[in-house]
Amino acid sequence: EFVWTEQDQRAVDSSRVLAADAVEKIGSGHPGTAMSLAPAAYLLFQRHLRHDPSDPDWAGRDRFILSPGHTSLTLYLQLFFSGYGVEMKDLESLRASGSLTPGHPEYGHTPGVEMTTGPLGQGLASSVGFAYSQRRLRGMFDADAQAGTSPFDHRIYVIASDGDLQEGVTSEASSLAGHQQLGNLVVIYDDNKISIEDDTDVAFTEDVLARYEAYGWHTQRVDWTKTGQYVEDVAELDSAVRNAEQETGKPSIIALRTIIGFPSPTKQNTGGIHGSKLGTEELAGLKEILGFDPDQSFMLDDAVLAHVREVGARGAKAHAEWDAAFAAWRERTPAELVAQYDRINRGEFPDGWLNALPTFEAGKDKSTRQASGEVINALAPELPELWGGSADLAGSNNTTIEGAKSFNPVEFTTKSWKADLAGRVLHFGIREHAAAAIVNGIVTSSTLRAYSGTFLIFSDYQRPAIRLSALMGIPSIYVWTHDSIGLGEDGPTHQPVEQLAALRAIPKLDVIRPADANEVAQAWRRMLEIQDHPTGIVLTRQNVPTFPRGEDGFASAELASRGGYTLKDASNGAPEVILIGTGSEVQLAVEAQSALEAEGVPTRVVSMPSVEWFRDQSAEYRELVLPRAVRARVAVEAASSQGWHEWVGDLGRLVTLDHFGASADYKTLYSDFGITAEAVAQAGRDSLAATRS
């Protein structure tokens, strides 16, 4: 019943030749897997994916993720064939400035690219998040529909490479995928046994499918070398993909044994064809083998193009059927729920949601992590799109939406957590990197708002995924608690020092370190409002004062959303010294202010919860908070000094921490390391003296 026509074969062969042409022209790129994966990619796009090239954002589409982003041509060629707007000229300008066809697929840049890939492991790891969002949305909006009948049903198809399978983040996410029994996830693993250092025998000899079975996946092997010849038995692969689709209780992986660069005459099956152009002779040889004219480049028979573009009509039909199903869903579903779906889908907030934002009473010390947990729980009833959880630190990160069920198969209900397939509390296990990658997948594939929690120190484990969220411009939210030596006895392995600077260095990531509970509330408000880039909130373990807003000279916490603001201005004249603090150190600045003012030095305290948000303010506003004329300045932060010279200037002083912490109670550490109100006051005196000398 599986039909594979000459035109199909010609199309696949054309895509190989075009891939080789594209790399040859620019002189760099990755032709090898674009050639050998051509049949698999073609099979998915032409026969399996439910997609409509005229509407790349169609909610009902199946998703395709190319985890080895370096083989971007594999995807670009199918986008070209399907009619996503990638055309021959784009193949001709592969990897060129401004082209639709950059070196690695870029989300938001090329229609049909579901996520940016290239850093290996991220695509496969985030695909798990794609499956999470699908299951949660279906559970929220169409829980009672029979399997396969809901407009909220769709599949996620992934092509993964040896590299993806070796990266730890994939191991973490794959373990979770098996645990979660993600039956709509179908992975084709390109088992070509070649990577850049040639034969993978030098470093990768494990039994991958046995490992995936151990994770609880459905596994299959399709070996195109099994006859001793290399035979691209597309029917066999098609049958395996169908089996995978029919397995709805487990994620599926198909190990597809290919020969990289097939049928390149001399370079197939070598590391050499992975990331280099074929060269004139080899390319000509390839074309001859496949029956193309070696003297012509970037050719495609009109008939072949017409054939492959038929996917558009099939997609339109599927889309129309889905539209009807979706309309039926709207009919049969309570209007309120439909309205909620529409609202979430538009990325809008419900009317009055901010009324739920808590304000915290002054005078009671509270850790900012606890305040964060209270804010999450206050907003949760208003924002069903908000969900998240922790990498096994739920109680410490205060990330749990109380009373909500856990996102888990029901059989994994425990004494502490009641499970539901569409639950709202995420449990990542001790897998910080996968947590971040999965949240990336959730927010890339839906307008759900998701967060992950861990200790700030473990943001180090998450950096590749954090960076990718910033690069994609997606609103992943990171909750990072235990933000400094203030965590105390757990010692230097757990005490962040350089993490704040390292995170602030990431373009397009906003880092927010609120000073008190009310700044936390304002931070969450703005973080939720931001929908085009990621944000991370950095929270204390230890209690900090809740400042008396509107009293004693303390400004409104609403100013926190400006990133930096005058928390408490000089009480005895125009400020001569400015003390800038973040997070738990703002209280030290406030204490030092009293000391300096008692000495007759008018002193301003600036709370700077987010350097990025402050930078985004107008020059006028920034001048208002940090007047150029006031050069006596101190920055206090229990973290690396890196970056603070910019704000305090040549005559400023820093009360910071440029070495590792230690294991002791936090008060001892602050004192031993000289992060004290007295040190801030003294730094203020020193800086003032410098301005006068």
Next chain:
Amino acid sequence: EFVWTEQDQRAVDSSRVLAADAVEKIGSGHPGTAMSLAPAAYLLFQRHLRHDPSDPDWAGRDRFILSPGHTSLTLYLQLFFSGYGVEMKDLESLRASGSLTPGHPEYGHTPGVEMTTGPLGQGLASSVGFAYSQRRLRGMFDADAQAGTSPFDHRIYVIASDGDLQEGVTSEASSLAGHQQLGNLVVIYDDNKISIEDDTDVAFTEDVLARYEAYGWHTQRVDWTKTGQYVEDVAELDSAVRNAEQETGKPSIIALRTIIGFPSPTKQNTGGIHGSKLGTEELAGLKEILGFDPDQSFMLDDAVLAHVREVGARGAKAHAEWDAAFAAWRERTPAELVAQYDRINRGEFPDGWLNALPTFEAGKDKSTRQASGEVINALAPELPELWGGSADLAGSNNTTIEGAKSFNPVEFTTKSWKADLAGRVLHFGIREHAAAAIVNGIVTSSTLRAYSGTFLIFSDYQRPAIRLSALMGIPSIYVWTHDSIGLGEDGPTHQPVEQLAALRAIPKLDVIRPADANEVAQAWRRMLEIQDHPTGIVLTRQNVPTFPRGEDGFASAELASRGGYTLKDASNGAPEVILIGTGSEVQLAVEAQSALEAEGVPTRVVSMPSVEWFRDQSAEYRELVLPRAVRARVAVEAASSQGWHEWVGDLGRLVTLDHFGASADYKTLYSDFGITAEAVAQAGRDSLAATRS
């Protein structure tokens, strides 16, 4: 034949009670696994480990790594029992400032602690490196000895937790351990099914042992709950450890089913006992169950202490036997090889090794990665202790010691790489994090010098291991190539922007970004000389000029080891502008200097390959290079501006890159992003104008 006396049992029970006492006193810590792992840890230290508490650095010892560092008491109690100098008073000052017993075990702080652990996964991952160094040393110095007969033979024992088994870095390293057939690695996995979020069923339901079988490990299960009662069948565990020891062709993992916090009366088997003190009543209950006086704390029967301390005599005997074997090895081994061993063991360099350091001719452009590869290969014959490799980017990272064999079982010889069990070229596969963790293990457990290579962008994948190397003060070497937008068409997923700032923020890590081939040579020299902290060298993909040292005003490259130096001073008077550059951007500063001097502005070019090394210079030297009086300054680096304000000051200007890159050829990118000689010259003019206004 396995004997377990009442005194043994009393010792184990004492260690449980002491662990609970210690946490109770300080009020925080992790008693749960210290209690339930007590029998296993006791069994290892008293019956299996070959160790001599009087000589914690004995080269012939077996190594023990406690991967879940939070259960530090598990280790501290065995160090106390064995007589490493940890005494009762140290248990009483658990987690207190300056104590021998910090929250997590710290390398170099407490005798008997083989590495710092706490960030989960690192211990188990680095243990693989411990096994690498053992095999390489044995192969270098006693290759022909029969198995088990060499003084270079020893085992590595690891206790690992659920958290360790979930972390991706462990997956990466465990796959390599299986591939490498590390028969001297014995892991006890504390399969207690409880983590901080309570029952691990919420996130961790994979079949761990099946996964390890897939990696090629020898696996065993010891289930102390199998009778329906919890019975700590130490004999069964002992037998499993013996099996593991006898399996010399594979690493071994024993899944030991324990009940966390056993036999705490009400809190055993809960997440609550993981990281909190028991409380008065529960602690009293525990003591009663175990036959201790609930009114007394920190008690140990003299007889029990005497019994456990007998390990010292056994260790001394083993040490003496080893000394004899080692003396015999010295006898039977060529004097030159013995001398080489002694030299490497002392961490010294061979006479005249620097004669091998290449100098590179001016006038020929060369990428710094290529220069680095040439330096490695020039030094390799002089320094057999130097070895390393790449995370599947050997050709790109230029990390291969040519002609050397790969460190691999012989069966994994491939067309490209000849394998030897004691080979010198490391292949990490696409596992950057494990690469860093394994190198940490190698250099922690030996005086071998090891390096790993990857693209700079993928340092993000390595950060937890990088940080740990800095925290431990070990000389891991990182080779990071493709250091900027200069890598070109691979685009923003591969182009570092924030990585330099993020790495420079790590305390005790030196980051070196040489400007040309001769700076590369000097950088390698100093990196090798540094033995008390890690260093990372940051290298270009693209060619850069090799400056004419000693001609045309160019200073000697030997100054590079000072971190910053005047590369080319003003030719027409005292400098009025200083242009500071790093790496490939130094050439832009040199070009800009010509432009400015043509305009009559005396201009100095400072090459700043390492901010950290420059910071370490005397104030006088720094003033010499960057005179306070010259406030017109420019820093140029194709990376985040973060950190540069410190060096250019309030009137300085920055030519940097605070956004993501793009996919295009590198010359277009430099031009489009305004990182050009003209931009540097203009910034110099602007800064000079600012000093005059």
